[in-house]
Amino acid sequence: MDKMLTGYDAVAEAVKSCDPDVISAYPITPQTDIVEKLSEMVADGELTSEFIKVDSEFNAASTCIGASAAGARVFSATCSQGLKLMSEVLFTASGMRLPLVMAIANRSLSSPLSIWSDYTDTFAEKDGGMIQFYAEDVQEAMDNILMAYKVAEDREILLPALSCLDGFILTHVQEPVELYDEEDMKQFLPDRVPKYTLDPSNPVTMGAYTRPEYWAECKYMVQKALMKSKDKIGEAVEEFADVFDREYGLENNGLISTYKMEDAEVAIVSLGSVVGTIKNVIDEYRDKGEKVGLVKLRVYRPFPVHEINKALEDVEAVGVMEKHVPSGHQAGVAIDTKSALYSTGKRIPVLDFLVGLAGRDVARDNIRNVIEKTKDVKGKDPKEIGFDGEEHWEPLRTEILPEGI
Amino acid sequence: MMVKDPYKDLKLTVGAVVEPCTSLINKTGGWREFKPVIDHETCIACGRCETFCPDMAVKEVEEDRYEFDLDYCKGCEICAEECPVDAIKMVKEAK
Amino acid sequence: MAAEDKFRHEEDLFCPGHRACPGCGAAIACKLVTEATGPNTIMAMPTGCMEVTTTPFPESAWGISWIHNVFENAAAIAAGFETAYKAFSKRGKEGYMDYDDVNFVAMGGDGATFDIGIRSLSGMLERGHDVLYICYDNEAYMNTGIQRSGSTPLGASTTTSPSGKVSFGEDVHKKDMPRIVAAHGVEYVATANIAYPNDFQDKIEKALEIEGPKYIQVFAPCPRGWRNEARDVVKIGRLGVETALHPIYEMENGEITEVQKIKERKPVEEYLKLQGRFKHLFKMEGGEEIIQEIQRVADRNAEIFGLDE
Numbered sequence: 001m002d003k004m005l006t007g008y009d010a011v012a013e014a015v016k017s018c019d020p021d022v023i024s025a026y027p028i029t030p031q032t033d034i035v036e037k038l039s040e041m042v043a044d045g046e047l048t049s050e051f052i053k054v055d056s057e058f059n060a061a062s063t064c065i066g067a068s069a070a071g072a073r074v075f076s077a078t079c080s081q082g083l084k085l086m087s088e089v090l091f092t093a094s095g096m097r098l099p100l101v102m103a104i105a106n107r108s109l110s111s112p113l114s115i116w117s118d119y120t121d122t123f124a125e126k127d128g129g130m131i132q133f134y135a136e137d138v139q140e141a142m143d144n145i146l147m148a149y150k151v152a153e154d155r156e157i158l159l160p161a162l163s164c165l166d167g168f169i170l171t172h173v174q175e176p177v178e179l180y181d182e183e184d185m186k187q188f189l190p191d192r193v194p195k196y197t198l199d200p201s202n203p204v205t206m207g208a209y210t211r212p213e214y215w216a217e218c219k220y221m222v223q224k225a226l227m228k229s230k231d232k233i234g235e236a237v238e239e240f241a242d243v244f245d246r247e248y249g250l251e252n253n254g255l256i257s258t259y260k261m262e263d264a265e266v267a268i269v270s271l272g273s274v275v276g277t278i279k280n281v282i283d284e285y286r287d288k289g290e291k292v293g294l295v296k297l298r299v300y301r302p303f304p305v306h307e308i309n310k311a312l313e314d315v316e317a318v319g320v321m322e323k324h325v326p327s328g329h330q331a332g333v334a335i336d337t338k339s340a341l342y343s344t345g346k347r348i349p350v351l352d353f354l355v356g357l358a359g360r361d362v363a364r365d366n367i368r369n370v371i372e373k374t375k376d377v378k379g380k381d382p383k384e385i386g387f388d389g390e391e392h393w394e395p396l397r398t399e400i401l402p403e404g405i
Numbered sequence: 406m407m408v409k410d411p412y413k414d415l416k417l418t419v420g421a422v423v424e425p426c427t428s429l430i431n432k433t434g435g436w437r438e439f440k441p442v443i444d445h446e447t448c449i450a451c452g453r454c455e456t457f458c459p460d461m462a463v464k465e466v467e468e469d470r471y472e473f474d475l476d477y478c479k480g481c482e483i484c485a486e487e488c489p490v491d492a493i494k495m496v497k498e499a500k
Numbered sequence: 501m502a503a504e505d506k507f508r509h510e511e512d513l514f515c516p517g518h519r520a521c522p523g524c525g526a527a528i529a530c531k532l533v534t535e536a537t538g539p540n541t542i543m544a545m546p547t548g549c550m551e552v553t554t555t556p557f558p559e560s561a562w563g564i565s566w567i568h569n570v571f572e573n574a575a576a577i578a579a580g581f582e583t584a585y586k587a588f589s590k591r592g593k594e595g596y597m598d599y600d601d602v603n604f605v606a607m608g609g610d611g612a613t614f615d616i617g618i619r620s621l622s623g624m625l626e627r628g629h630d631v632l633y634i635c636y637d638n639e640a641y642m643n644t645g646i647q648r649s650g651s652t653p654l655g656a657s658t659t660t661s662p663s664g665k666v667s668f669g670e671d672v673h674k675k676d677m678p679r680i681v682a683a684h685g686v687e688y689v690a691t692a693n694i695a696y697p698n699d700f701q702d703k704i705e706k707a708l709e710i711e712g713p714k715y716i717q718v719f720a721p722c723p724r725g726w727r728n729e730a731r732d733v734v735k736i737g738r739l740g741v742e743t744a745l746h747p748i749y750e751m752e753n754g755e756i757t758e759v760q761k762i763k764e765r766k767p768v769e770e771y772l773k774l775q776g777r778f779k780h781l782f783k784m785e786g787g788e789e790i791i792q793e794i795q796r797v798a799d800r801n802a803e804i805f806g807l808d809e
Contacts, residue, residue: 021587022580050587052579055623062573062620066544066580069567071596072587074580092569097420158419191593196422198565198581200540200602205423205560207568214557218421411558421557428517428554428561429509436522456697457734459527460516466506474507477516481523481723482731 002178007138007171008033011077011103011163014142016047017180018101018149018189021072024052024063028082029115030167031105035077049075057082061089061100068098069206071197073149076100079167080107083121087128093160094129094222096207099152099192100160101145106272106323107167108358116359117167118323119272123300123332129222130160131229132300134271138175140298141165143246146180146189147236147254153192157229159222166273166323168359180244188243226302230255233299248298255304257296258311260286264293266374267312269337270321271297274355274362278321281367292371297333305340312341318350319374321367321394323357330391349377349385353394366394433460437480439495441473447492454484454493513539518561519553523730525720525737526550526609526636528694533607533634534564536704541565541603542581546574546612549643549722550636571612576620578606579629586630603708607634610651611641613717614675625684625713632707633715635677638722646725650675653745654797655790656777658725663780668790673797681715682754688714689751694721695737696748699760703750719746727776739771744802745794761809765802768795 005013011034015023023042025035041047054060057078064074078086083104093100108114109121122132133148135141141163148161165171196204210218230253237254241247249257259279261267268278275296285292295311297304312318324331334352341350353370356362373392377385411427441454441463450469462478465471485493509515513534520527526549534541542565545551551568554561569577582604589599606624613621613635624631640658641647648661648670657669682689688710692700700718707714721737723730740746741760745768748760769791772778781787802808 021591021593022583024580024583048591050583050590052583053627054576055626056619059573059576059579059620059623062569062576063580063583065569066567066577066582067584067587068580069577070542070581070584070588072584089570089573095420096569195419197596198542198567200542200565200597203425203539203563203565205425205555205562205566206420208421208423208555208557208560209552209568210421210557214417214421217417221417221419415558423555423558423560425560425563426509426512426515428515428559431517431519431559433517433519457528457694459520459522459524459531460518461507461509461512461514461531462516464507472506474509474516479522481733482729483523483734486731487734 002176004174005138005177006033006174007141007165009037010138010142010177011145011165012037012041013179014145015075015103016041017185018073018075018146020049020075022052022064022067023049023075024054024060024067025076026054026057026060026078026082028057028078028080030107030171031077031079031103033171034103034105057086058089061086064100065089065093065098068093068100069198071192071194073153073192074100075102077103077105079105080109080121083125084109087125090125090130090160091128095218097158099158101148101152102160102162103141103145104162104164105167105171106164114358117169118357118359119164120325122162122164123324126301126332129226130162130301131226132162132164134298134300135163135165135170136273136275136296138165138170138173139177139246140248141170142177143240143244143248147233147240149189150236151229151232154232155193155195157225157232158195159225159229164272169273184243188239230302230304252304252307255299256307256311257298259294259296261293261295261311263291265291265316266319266371266378267293267295267315268319268321268370268374269295269297269308269333271300271333272323274321274323277362277364278367281364281371285371303336303340308337308340309344312346316348317374317378318348319353319370320350321353321355321370323355325354325357326352326391334390347382349380349382351377351390351392353392355394369394432476433479434476437478437498439480439482440475440498441478441480441482441484441493442496443471443473444492444494445470447490449490451489453487453489457483457487459483513563515561515563517559519556520549521724521730523723523733525694525722525733526638529636529718529720530607532694532697532700533605533704536701537564537603537605537708539564540597540601541605544569544574544577544581544606546608546617547571547643548609548612550607550609552643572616573620574606574608574612575617575624575631575633578604578631579624579627582629582631604631605634606631607636609642610635610637610639611649614650614677622684625681625686628712630711631713632704633713635715635717636720637717638720638725639674640725642722642725651677653794655781655794657780658777663784668784668787669780678715678717678751682751686713686715687753690716691719691746691748692716693719693737693741693746693748695734695741696760699748725777728774732774736771736774739766739774742766743768743771744798744807745771747801747805747807749805756805759805759807762802762807763809765808768798
C-alpha cells in the first residue's frame with residue numbers, strides 16, 4: 001500500500017490505524033498539520049475518535065490523562081514550548097502509570113524562539129519516566145507510533161511514550177510510505193485492556209499522595225518498568241517484523257541499529273533524520289577503505305546501555321552527533337554514552353558534536369568534519385583531550401560572536 | 406463490619422492506586438477533648454446533627470434514635486451548636 | 501446487629517477517618533455532594549485540603565470512583581474521563597457503564613478554581629463537557645497554610661495578606677467567579693452554602709439533570725483559616741447569607757432566576773466579629789472604614805440580587 005505522503009499526513013494515518021478513543025491536541029508549529037489532518041479525518045467520519053479541541057497543551061495532556069485513567073487509548077501531539085508546558089502532567093502520568101502516546105515534531109525550546117528542529121524539547125523530558133522513540137524517516141516515525149502503543153499499554157509497563165520526528169525535516173517532506181492493513185493491525189495492536197479504571201461499578205482512588213515511607217518504592221517501580229520496557233521493545237520489533245515485514249534493530253532489542261560497525265575503529269553515535277546523511281558519508285569513507293561505522297539510537301529513554309556497549313566494544317574513538325545543547329555540562333547523548341561505557345572499564349575518547357541546531361542543515365561536509373576530528377583522537381587517552389576539548393559545535397559561526405566570548 | 410486494614414501485609418499497587426473507604430482504619434475519635442452526649446428524651450430526631458457532621462459520626466441507628474460513633478467523632482461541637490432543642494451536651498473526656 | 505454495624509459506614513460514599521480539621525466546612529460539603537450524586541459518579545479533585553486529608557496512601561475516604569492529578573487541572577481531568585465515556589458508549593465498548601448513567605464531577609477549592617485552575621475550567625466550560633464543577637469556597641489557600649487567593653474578601657487577614665501596622669489585610673475585593681463562569685454561556689450556575697444543605701443538594705440534583713457544563717460554588721467556612729470556633733462553622737455560613745455578603749442564587753443562561761431572600765438583614769459586623777481573620781478591623785485605626793466598605797458590598801448584593809424581603 002505505497003503512498004507518497006507528507007510526514008504529518010503519514011503520522012495521522014498511523015494514528016488512525018491505532019484508532020484511539022480520545023485525541024486531544026493543540027496547535028504548535030510544526031506539529032499543527034498532524035492534528036489538522038486528524039481533525040479532518042474525524043470531520044469526514046473516517047476516524048471515530050472523540051476529538052477534544054483543547055485550550056492549551058497543558059490541557060491536551062491533562063484531558064489525555066483523565067481519559068487514560070478511564071481506560072481509553074489516547075493520543076496527542078506537540079513539541080517545543082507545548083511539550084514544556086505539559087511537562088508537569090506528563091511526569092505525573094508516569095508516576096500514576098497511565099499510558100499515553102504522543103507524536104513529537106521535535107523543535108527547539110525557546111529562548112530564543114525557533115520554529116525549526118532539534119531535540120532540546122524532548123531531551124528536556126528525559127527524567128519524566130517516559131519512553132522516547134526517534135525516527136530516521138517518515139515510515140519509522142509511523143511505525144514507532146504503533147510500537148509506542150504496544151509497549152506503553154502493556155500492563156507491565158504503563159508509561160507515556162513519545163514518537164519523535166524532526167520538525168519540518170521529517171514532518172513536511174513527502175516520502176513513500178506503507179500504510180497498515182486492518183487485519184494486521186488487529187493482530188499487532190489489540191484493544192487496550194487497562195489495569196485500573198475510573199469505573200463507578202468498581203471504584204478506586206487514583207492519585208493518592210504518599211508519605212516518605214512509600215514514595216521511593218513507587219518510583220523504584222517506575223524505574224523497573226522503564227528498564228523492563230527494553231525487552232518489551234525488543235519483543236515489539238520482532239512481532240512488528242513478523243506482521244509488517246519491516247525490521248528495526250532486531251539484533252539489538254529494537255533499541256539501536258548499527259551500520260557498517262562490524263570492524264569499525266571510529267564510530268558515530270547519532271539519532272533522528274540526520275542518520276540518513278551520515279550513512280551516505282560513511283559509505284564514502286568505507287569506499288576509501290576507512291573503518292568508520294554508525295550506531296543509530298532508536299530509543300533515547302530507556303537508554304540502551306547494553307546495546308551501545310556491545311556495538312562500541314572494539315571501537316577506538318566515538319563521535320556523538322546530537323541536536324542538543326549543553327547546559328553547564330555536556331549534551332545528553334554524549335553524557336549517557338560515556339556513562340554507559342564507564343561500566344565496561346573501556347576508556348576511549350568520546351567527542352560531543354552539537355549539530356543541526358534549530359534546523360540548521362547538517363551537510364556532508366559537517367559530517368566529514370565530525371569524522372575527521374574523531375579520527376584525530378583515535379588512540380588518545382581522554383586525559384590528553386580534556387573535558388573541555390570534547391565539546392564541538394559543528395559548526396560554530398565565530399564571526400558573529402561578540403568580543404570576549 | 407470488619408474494617409479493612411490497608412496497612413496489613415501492605416504491598417504497593419501499580420500507580421499507588423488505593424481501595425475505597427480505607428480511611429476507616431484511622432479512628433479519629435482520639436482527636437477529641439470533649440465528647441457529645443445526647444439526651445434521648447429531649448431529642449426530636451430532626452437529623453440536623455447527622456446532616457452537619459463532617460465526619461459521619463452521628464447516625465440514625467434505629468428509627469428516631471441518633472447515636473454518636475465515638476470511634477470517629479473529633480469533638481467539633483457543630484452538632485451541639487446546631488441542635489434546635491439543645492439535646493446535645495459536650496462532656497470532657499475522662500482520661 | 502454487631503456494635504460496629506449500627507453506623508453503616510459501608511454505605512458512606514465519603515467515609516470517616518479522613519484527616520480534615522474538626523468542624524471542616526469543606527468536609528461537610530464533600531459529604532453532601534456524594535450523598536446527592538450517588539455512587540454512579542466519577543470525581544476529579546485538585547490538590548488542596550480535601551484531596552490531602554482524604555487520600556494519604558494507603559487510606560482513602562472516598563467510596564466513589566475518584567482521581568487526583570495536579571493542582572490546576574481537575575476540570576480538564578474531568579473533561580478527559582467524560583470524553584472517554586462518551587467514546588466508549590458511541591463505540592459500543594464493553595465493560596463500561598453507559599455514558600448517560602454516569603455523573604462526571606470535578607470538585608475543588610477556591611484556589612484551584614479561581615486562580616491556578618481557571619484555564620482548565622474555562623476550557624472545559626467553553627467546550628461544553630457534561631461535567632458538574634463544584635467549588636468549595638473557603639476564601640484562601642488553606643491547605644498550604646492560609647494564603648490569600650482570588651476569593652479572599654477585602655479586609656481578611658491571611659498569611660500573604662496579613663494585617664499589620666500598615667495593612668488592613670487583603671486589599672482587593674473577591675473575584676466574582678460565578679459571573680465569570682456564566683459568561684462562558686453555561687446553562688446553570690448557582691451559589692450554595694453548607695448551612696443550607698437541602699438547598700445545596702437540590703441544586704446538585706437539578707444540575708445533574710442538565711446536559712453540559714454546570715457550576716455550583718458552595719460557601720464552606722474554615723475554622724482553622726478563619727480562626728473561629730469550630731462549633732460556629734454552620735452559624736458563620738448562615739450569617740454570610742443573612743448579611744447578604746454571600747448571596748444564594750441561581751443563574752440560568754446568564755440571568756438570575758432564583759434568589760434566597762433575607763427576612764431580616766443583619767449588619768456585617770455580626771458575621772465579621774466571629775472570625776479571627778477580621779478581628780484587626782475592630783481594633784485598628786481606619787478599620788472602621790474597611791468594615792463600612794464590606795457593608796457596602798453587602799448592600800450592593802442586596803440590591804443586585806433583590807435579597808431583602
